[in-house]
Amino acid sequence: MSIRLGEFEQLVLLALIHLADDAYGVTVRREIARRTGRTTSFGTVYATLARLEEKGLITSRLGDATPQRGGRRKKFFRILPAGRLAVSASLKVLRTMTRGLAPSWESP
Amino acid sequence: MSIRLGEFEQLVLLALIHLADDAYGVTVRREIARRTGRTTSFGTVYATLARLEEKGLITSRLGDATPQRGGRRKKFFRILPAGRLAVSASLKVLRTMTRGLAPSWESP
């Protein structure tokens, strides 16, 4: 059996894919909000990121200080192959469950 | 915000749609296993069904005894409009999160 992903974990992984090199707590939260209208607290986002890293689905590196305007250094996240596999599998599960239904239902 | 669905709750609701009039604990579990290859315990299935009913997304009625081959009476479940709405919304969220990615990713 492949790795089990929670509902929000899926969203975070997909956000990481979209954000590519610019994925850190703040942008992840923003990307999800922008696309889905769903706003969550930072606590939720970071907890999920930590859990995903724990599971070996993503990695993190600490970014350099930007000479812009104050603030703590960013912790950038990147999705790993195992992470892509996990999302892919969990989307596939949904696809097989929606197969045969009316078009508006199929393929989330 | 629309009702929040857990990952397995989605699968159960979709199974109910497929099974239509023949949805009860055993068939729900079987349908999910058949389609996704994922087998869960009955405890999990019934707990989820109970939770979904609690939330007002599905209803249940007790079936008649079948003159077949022993066994307890079945408890049939049916998805309610609110349930359809909830799955629909949660699938939509995934669609918006996969939009723009390679075809193999899009639309779970």
Place this chain on the structure above:
DNA sequence: GTCTATATATTCTATCAAGACGAACAAATC
């Protein structure tokens, strides 16, 4: 007919994993 074996299905109990939030903390620049 009643009794017990068997098949079928659901509920209970306990525990761990995920999701959620707000406050606290940390570290950069000005």
Place this chain on the structure above:
DNA sequence: GATTTGTTCGTCTTGATAGAATATATAGAC
């Protein structure tokens, strides 16, 4: 040291999970 930006902590609620226990129907023995 004040401000800005970003992350971590503590705590609680909800969702997922398995396995044992329980319930209830029929079949067949007698």
